[in-house]
Amino acid sequence: MADFEIAGPYDVNLIDDGKSNLAIDKTFPVGKHHFDFLDRKGCYVFARVTSAGSTPIYVGKAKEQPIIKEAFNFRNRLNVCNSLSCKRKYRRLQLWAVVxxxxxxxxxxxxxxxxxxLxxxxxxENPDLINAKKTKGQNWQIKGVYNSGSGRRSKKAEHxxxxxGLD
Incomplete structure (x- = not known):
């Protein structure tokens, strides 16, 4: 069995050109506290952050190269920034990793x-997720337990x- 753990969240520096365009600072801080995932393989999630919490906007994987290189490649930076730029109120970005x-x-x-x-x-959680592949979920649900959306759960479902081990 392969073991994975969570790394992050890491704040990502955004650059605003003043014309509603955002860019991810290419000099992502790689201080000592970032080495816990820098050279490892796994998955990563970019999330926009507001005062109400975090919302995932893109999920990716790094099987061949380190997460840091895959997450911050040109295509990913462009897609994430385009997603944030259309929603001007989102100005904080975080990176989570499953390493x-x-x-x-x-x-x-x-x-x-x-x-x-993921x-x-x-x-x-976010119907506007950038990902185009692997978004088709299961075609089944257990009401109140799995894949059933929001709403009040029955006492049996909560139990x-x-x-x-879901709660």
Whole structure:
């Protein structure tokens, strides 16, 4: 079994040109506190931040190169900034990472599964997620337990969620 852990959140510096255009500062701070995921493989999530909390806007994976290189490639920077620029009120950006723990080669199939799961979870939270692939969720639900959207849960559903470890 492959082990993964959460790294982040990391604040990402945004540059505003004053004309409603945003760019991600290419000099992402790589101080000591960022080395916990800098050279590792795994998945990452860009999230916009407001006073109400964080919302995922893009989920990606890094199987061949380190997360830092994959997350901040030109295409990803452009897509994330375009998403933020159309919604002027979003001016904070964070990066979260799900990194593989331990030595050895990346567990590519696990990384693929994690990315798919994260995309589907993020799509439920944000219908405007940038991702175009892997957004089709399951065609089933357990009401009040899994994939059933918002709304009040029954007492049975709440109990089941606790029993199965979802809450």
């Amino acid at each position: 593989q723990v331990g030595k050895g080669a990346p567990h590519k199939s696990a990384i693929d599964q994690i990315e798919t799961t 995309i589907q979870m993020a799509k439920l 089941f969620r606790r029993m199965i």
